[in-house]
Amino acid sequence: QQPVQSPQAVILREGEDAVINCSSSKALYSVHWYRQKHGEAPVFLMILLKGGEQKGHEKISASFNEKKQQSSLYLTASQLSYSGTYFCGTDTSGANNLFFGTGTRLTVIP
Amino acid sequence: DGGITQSPKYLFRKEGQNVTLSCEQNLNHDAMYWYRQDPGQGLRLIYYSQIVNDFQKGDIAEGYSVSREKKESFPLTVTSAQKNPTAFYLCASRREGGNQPQHFGDGTRLSIL
Numbered sequence: 464q465q466p467v468q469s470p471q472a473v474i475l476r477e478g479e480d481a482v483i484n485c486s487s488s489k490a491l492y493s494v495h496w497y498r499q500k501h502g503e504a505p506v507f508l509m510i511l512l513k514g515g516e517q518k519g520h521e522k523i524s525a526s527f528n529e530k531k532q533q534s535s536l537y538l539t540a541s542q543l544s545y546s547g548t549y550f551c552g553t554d555t556s557g558a559n560n561l562f563f564g565t566g567t568r569l570t571v572i573p
Numbered sequence: 574d575g576g577i578t579q580s581p582k583y584l585f586r587k588e589g590q591n592v593t594l595s596c597e598q599n600l601n602h603d604a605m606y607w608y609r610q611d612p613g614q615g616l617r618l619i620y621y622s623q624i625v626n627d628f629q630k631g632d633i634a635e636g637y638s639v640s641r642e643k644k645e646s647f648p649l650t651v652t653s654a655q656k657n658p659t660a661f662y663l664c665a666s667r668r669e670g671g672n673q674p675q676h677f678g679d680g681t682r683l684s685i686l
Binding site for chain 1: 604606608613614615616617618621631663667671672673674675676677678679680
């Protein structure tokens with residue numbers, strides 16, 4: 464039930480954009496996105512609910528396509544502070560127990 | 574300040590020993606979780622608890638045990654039956670209700686001597 468994330472890693476220059484995808488083989492109630500810096504706790508970014516809603520958080524936004532069982536995270540005009548590993552967590556039962564993807568390592572360079 | 578506290582930050586275990594990782598939260602959250610993180614494998618659920626005195630196995634519960642005697646505490650014991658315990662362990666908690674985010678502690682890194 465683990466979702467598949469792509470790409471596994473990406474390197475950006477400051478100011479460039481990136482898209483991180485998360486796909487599930489099961490129907491989804493919600494998708495949760497987190498960012499983790501090396502050796503630290505994951506930090507919550509946003510939750511996407513059924514309905515194809517797009518949410519935003521400054522220059523980081525996400526979409527959820529319920530039909531395709533996919534979510535995408537959009538990072539625009541990247542900053543050095545965006546570096547880290549991004550995880551999606553999927554809820555396939557409505558019980559808020561999450562299956563996490565293997566992560567996408569994002570590196571932003573000057 | 575409210576938050577989740579995991580201790581210790583680093584832990585070393587000799588083969589054949591049980592060790593207990595502490596997780597305490599003062600957020601008044603009902604649900605608590607334990608995850609294991611290995612390089613390149615994301616987070617895998619070990620155990621979770623939604624109310625006091627009740628808990629359920631996650632995907633990789635073998636070799637681990639938990640208790641939930643108090644709402645704010647959810648300790649994890651790594652037993653000698655866990656043959657490959659070296660990993661980064663993360664505790665999380667969540668407020669009751671639908672679509673609430675999980676909040677994580679800073680983790681405990683366990684290594685075998």
